[in-house]
Amino acid sequence: MARFKAKQPSSGAAEKKKPRMSNAERSAYFSRREAAKVLRSVLQGDAHRRAVASIKSLVYSPSIKNKKATFALVCQTLKHLPIIKDVLEGANILNSRWKRQVELVYIITYDILFGQEISFVGDAEKFLLQRKVSLQSALARLLVRKKMKRIEDLLDHYQTPDVSKPRYVRVNTLKLDVDSALIELRKQYMVEKDDLVPDLLKLPPKCDLHDHPLVMNGSVFMQGKASSMVAAALDPEPGWEHAYFHISVKVLDACAAPGNKTVHLAALMRGKGKVIACELNKERMKRLADTVRLSGACNIEVFHSDFLSLDPKDPPYSKVRAILLDPSCSGSGTVAERLDHLLPSHAAVPQVERIVYSTCSIHQIENEDVVKSILPLAASHGFRLATPFPQWHRRGLPVLEGFEHLLRTDPVEDKEGFFIALFIREEGSVIHPSLSPDSSHLSLVERTKRKNLSKKEARIILPTLFGGMFKMFLYSKPSFRVNLK
Ligand SMILES: C[S@@+](CC[C@H](N)C(=O)[O-])C[C@H]1O[C@@H](n2cnc3c(N)ncnc32)[C@H](O)[C@@H]1O
Structure with missing residues (x-):
């Protein structure tokens, strides 16, 4: 973090004259105020609804100048926040003026107690620095009370998993x-x-x-409840058949390891049809294979592959009717940064009817923002958002049209943070199989029959789902490829 050397607050006559701040002082002063502003949004988001905006997306707003330092300061303050709150309560130093600027107080207290020796220019800084001894004593008392010797132990203590989780x-x-x-x-x-x-x-x-x-x-x-909702949201039917050909169809689990949702899909299909499980990471492939073996499912084909490189025209993939996309959560980068990576599409997977995009992230940037950015493309393919588990009360954040279709679970309230978006292709938008690449095996009579369907249907040319739309999902997810779970 680019921070600056300590400078004790000036006093006496110099104080009254308010000398000009050095560059370092100015930078530290503004970094703390920018961080306080971000922290306020984050904490308000917490109170209203978790992750109204991710820290990164807040920091990347144009109004924040020193992004790197601000981001680091907010993250560190958040990490230490339960301790900071207890210390401030124990020290009992806040008057109503500073209670109104409590986020700035949190930031400065972090810097005083745990941060680097950094310039402390500013009224809030001076107020807290003058009470440094009280803060340090309150911290020492907290350690004694909690029977701990080190700050790390306190941090662990405050992060103890919720024992009320069913x-x-x-x-x-x-x-x-x-x-x-x-x-x-x-x-x-x-x-x-x-x-x-x-x-x-x-x-x-x-x-x-x-x-x-x-x-x-x-x-x-x-398997947790939220995680178990994902395959159920995709809702592959047992004995699901191709809409036009009476052959069993396939479901693609694009990011499959360790395979919990893969075997759930197989069970929902009652062992019929096929689940294609695709996994990029070689080590995780082994876990996927073990899970599949343990489940006893006979309708799963495991592929060690980057699913973006799958050719939807290849026979194994050409009958895919539903897709589960459950990529790794990255927690870094922004959608805007990655949109330039969107690639045009060339192939066609015309018969895909349902897509579930899910993450175990609570960040808007990896959830609603991704859905928002792919909606126009999805709509051009005839997809719309549908509502998985309509009776579930916690829906998406209100940042896009159709947010009420999205499903969220809350890490505190529901003990697990998850996000699910379900896309369903409108009836009539599914391209007729006579146009699909694998219709060659049909009898001449069947092919002729299908070609007699409406011209409108026959004219629908759908771009790829493996290509453009998936890349959009993935590249909208920052650092997706380097952050494999
Ligand atoms: C969140 S995990 C999937 C969890 C899994 N759905 C489950 O419930 O057990 C994401 C997985 O996607 C894999 N992955 C990442 N990029 C991929 C790609 N381009 N193609 C296939 N798999 C990928 C990662 O290695 C990781 O195992």
């Missing part, structure tokens, strides 16, 4: 039915069916099922 297991219906799983698990635990996601069972917090025989033999998978 445990969930998803019954792998390829191996066991839900009622049998209930009977078996109830021998040891209080178990109830989840009220929203089929095949999902809820257990009390702290249950450790890692060694349970049903987990070990793949009859149930330990």
Whole structure:
């Protein structure tokens, strides 16, 4: 972080004359105020709704000049915030004036207690610096009270996982039915069916099922509720058939490892049709293969590949009807930075009807912003946003038209942060299979019959989904490729 050397506040006559600030002083002064402004938005976002805007997107607003320093200062202050709040309470130094500027107080307190030796010019800085001893004593008392020696221990203490989080297991219906799983698990635990996601069972917090025989033999998978909503949102039907050809169709899980959602898809399809599971990372491929093996699913084909390089005209992919895109969350960069990477498309996957885009990120930049940026292209392909789990109350952030279709889960309220967007292709927009690349195997009669469909249908030429639209999803996600989970 580009920060500056300490300069103690001036006093006496010099103070009264308010000498001109040096460049370093000015820079530190403005960095703190910019950081306070960002922190206020972040904390307000927290209060209203988590992640109204990600820190990066706030920092990248044109009004913030020193982006790098501001970003680092906000992140560090947030990290130490529970300690800072306790210290300020313990020191009891804030009057009503500084309570109104509490975000700036947080930032400066971070700098005084944990930051570097940096110029402390400014009224707020002077006020807090004069009370440095009180702040340090309050911190020392906090450590004693919490029976800890180091700040790192305090940080760990404040980040202790929520023990009230219920445990969930998803019954792998390829191996066991839900009622049998209930009977078996109830021998040891209080178990109830989840009220929203089929095949999902809820257990009390702290249950450790890692060694349970049903987990070990793949009859149930330990999977959170939000994560289990994703494949269910895509809703592939068992025995799903091609809209026109009566052949079973495929679902593509484009970013598959470790495979929890892949095997969920396979179970939802009751072992019929095909799930194509694509994974780029070689190490994670092994975990994917293990998960698939454990699930007992016979309808999954695993590919070690960059799904962006798949050729939708290749026979394995040409019958893909639904796509699950669950890429790695990056947490860095901005949509605007990456939009220039959008590539035009050349191939066609005309029969895709449903796409789910999901992330385990709470950041708008990786969720609503991505959806917003691809909506025009999606619409030009005949896709619209649809509402997965309409009865779920927490929807997207109101930053785009159709936000109410999006689904969010909250890391605090729901104990898991997730985002789901479901795109469905409007009826009539699905390109007729007579135009699809793989219609050659049809009988002449069938092909002729299909070519007699309306001219409007026949004229619909859809650009690629593997190409343009997916790249848009991915490149809208900053640093996607370098940040594999
Ligand atoms: C969030 S994880 C997927 C989790 C998985 N859906 C599950 O529920 O178990 C994202 C995965 O996508 C993989 N990935 C990243 N880029 C990819 C690409 N271009 N093609 C295929 N897989 C990719 C990553 O290696 C990572 O394993």
